[in-house]
Amino acid sequence: MDPAAGKHSQPSAGSVGIVTPQRMRFEEPLPLRCGRSIGPYELVYETYGELNAARTNAVLVCHALSGDHHAAGYHGPEDRKPGWWDNCIGPGKPIDTRRFFVVSLNNLGGCAGSTGPASTNPETGRPYGPDFPIVTVPDWVASQARLADRLGIERWAAVVGGSLGGMQALQWAIDQPQRVRHAVVIAAAPKLSAQNIAFNEVARQAIFADPDFHGGRFYEHGVVPRRGLALARMLGHITYLSDDVMRAKFGRELRAGRIGYGFDVEFQVESYLRYQGARFVERFDANTYLLMTKALDYFDPAADHGDDLAEALRRARARFLVLSFTSDWRFAPARSREIVKALLDAGREVSYAEIEAHHGHDAFLMPIPHYHRILRGYLARVAEEVGA
Amino acid sequence: MDPAAGKHSQPSAGSVGIVTPQRMRFEEPLPLRCGRSIGPYELVYETYGELNAARTNAVLVCHALSGDHHAAGYHGPEDRKPGWWDNCIGPGKPIDTRRFFVVSLNNLGGCAGSTGPASTNPETGRPYGPDFPIVTVPDWVASQARLADRLGIERWAAVVGGSLGGMQALQWAIDQPQRVRHAVVIAAAPKLSAQNIAFNEVARQAIFADPDFHGGRFYEHGVVPRRGLALARMLGHITYLSDDVMRAKFGRELRAGRIGYGFDVEFQVESYLRYQGARFVERFDANTYLLMTKALDYFDPAADHGDDLAEALRRARARFLVLSFTSDWRFAPARSREIVKALLDAGREVSYAEIEAHHGHDAFLMPIPHYHRILRGYLARVAEEVGA
DSSP: OOTTOOTTSOTTOOOOOBOOOEEEEEOSOEEOTTSOEEOSEEEEEEEESOOOTTSOOEEEEEOOTTOOSOOSSBSSTTOOSOOTTTTTEETTSSEETTTOEEEEEOOTTOSSSSSOTTSBOTTTSSBOGGGSOOOOHHHHHHHHHHHHHHHTOSSBSEEEEETHHHHHHHHHHHHOGGGBSEEEEESOOSSOOHHHHHHHHHHHHHHHHOGGGGGGTGGGGTOOOHHHHHHHHHHHHHHHSOHHHHHHHTTTOBTTSSOOSSSSOOBHHHHHHHHHHHHHHHHOOHHHHHHHHHHHHHOOGGGGGTTOHHHHHTTOOSEEEEEEETTOSSSOHHHHHHHHHHHHHTTOOEEEEEEOOSSGGGGGGSOOHHHHHHHHHHHHHHHHHTTO | OOTTOOTTSOTTOOOOOBOOOEEEEEOSOEEOTTSOEEOSEEEEEEEESOOOTTSOOEEEEEOOTTOOSOOSSBSSTTOOSOOTTTTTEETTSSEETTTOEEEEEOOTTOSSSSSOTTSBOTTTSSBOGGGSOOOOHHHHHHHHHHHHHHHTOSSBSEEEEETHHHHHHHHHHHHOGGGBSEEEEESOOSSOOHHHHHHHHHHHHHHHHOGGGGGGTGGGGTOOOHHHHHHHHHHHHHHHSOHHHHHHHTTTOBTTSSOOSSSSOOBHHHHHHHHHHHHHHHHOOHHHHHHHHHHHHHOOGGGGGTTOHHHHHTTOOSEEEEEEETTOSSSOHHHHHHHHHHHHHTTOOEEEEEEOOSSGGGGGGSOOHHHHHHHHHHHHHHHHHTTO
């Protein structure tokens, strides 16, 4: 048991402890959907738990828009915050590292160590910046399959993800049917709505409008488009939270207790958003943000199959767990039900639960008891199935 | 019948024709909620129809965030677009100018001719810019009451408005109980939610972040914070439309018919938003936008009455019509029902209708038959009551 485990850890569950990111280099260029290719490239990843002798107990965790490979544990004894899904991954936790070998990577195009826009373009000797190719969810699946090859994982016991991560789980089941036993698709959608795309577009325009963006070549100017990226993040946060949880968290509370009749930060919610925006620019790359929003906008597995999602899913061999959250208005339960319907139409086996939660889209990151109970139960059966 | 009448006009209804804005100057400074005062100041307004001899048939129309005094008719024979609520105001229309004398003004702090941030500050000889005082909904009601005095209108047959305009109608009923016979409160809320404030805050930050904003003194730099104001408007538009109407209008349609794998405008919804943003900066002032969002954030009539809206409304003497639209997620029907509940708790007379509409918040500007039928019927009874 790690005494440093976050407050969200369950008392009966432990931490994976201190973990060290690893790095894998791929010399052969990866052909991408956009028609270009990328390579050589590197992927940074972490693993938790141990691969069993039969190599049947591997679980791939895919990250969402602003996530990375650091999903669980700590990077050092001084680390105050664990990985982004530490409440869910660890010994005794829903993704139980006593039974599973968990792999979590930073996606291609990311900014946490994998090859991305801030990496050096070997052709120019300068950062890729805007020359980094557009990467899509199918491209990520292909890059993750290569990582699986190198780790000696023929077939994942499960591919698991929330939001954009859930989309990767869905795409895995379609593109690599023989390599996925179970796909766990949480708080996702089969494709973005016009409103989803609209929010992404405003976020992108905020970044483009920042004079420090320099057409994506800000690295060479020694600046960062802080204001644009912070705006994008602020806007994102509004869509991650439900109106209800915002009311519960902030209401109309005034920081100073009374109206100031000016433009300084006044309401608690303004303070929260400005803080989230300012903190984000310290750790995230604006070009990566642009790429991630495009990967979301382009995600549409049905498009390759005559706009028929059931047809796309007929290729899948995995069994599915689909989860949604009642107050999620970014990818509402109705969007998950579209996936479930298509899976049933395709004759696939699917379990579905709509979890009562007031947190909005962010619920997929929260240790909500009903949610974790379902995930724990489902994955325990998967573990038994693979002899883990 | 005006042959130039917009496509939204009903065949049986006419246009008020060509109208000329008028201007009223007020020498005496107006004390404001923020503790400062403004004056001398000017208000630009239009009138449609004729004031009857008994002066009982006057209707005040209050505008929303980006509206102005030009609510109906045309400014000249070459004008292609009529005023913003032309489908509702005119001979034979729901606000029937054959019976009512309609007054529509540009609010204080506006940018369509009334004294606002772009006006010259008499104390400095330069534009007010950021020195323009914060104006609130109660301040607007006070300024509108002075206009009514000068027009010889002792009591409005009705005060009517949608969104921020509806908030003014509500405030009129509370602050000037003897001067309002009927208050028509459309697509409004008793106060903003944390989510509403959050969207306003991101819009403001987008404007502040634009280097052409120059702390609000952009007039003196000969520039306009186009990018910031356009972003604010794009974001606004997302909140004005329902997810459904966006799906119906744009779906995931690609302008070029196929994915371009880049950051040029691709989806129709992106094109729409960029166009709306670009068009808005041609006509709207960034400082006014900031003021309007603050007037929204601060609106909270219950706050003056122990946070009890019913207590606030107990002062009112008007009768009320409250209207909401099913797909409005900016000020959802539940927010209108809060107003209705408080009115009933206060023993006030109120009619309420929730109108089936897929347009989102923008529905209040649309000629939806059920909506216009209710408004027409209600106002016809008002006209009879006042002998118009």
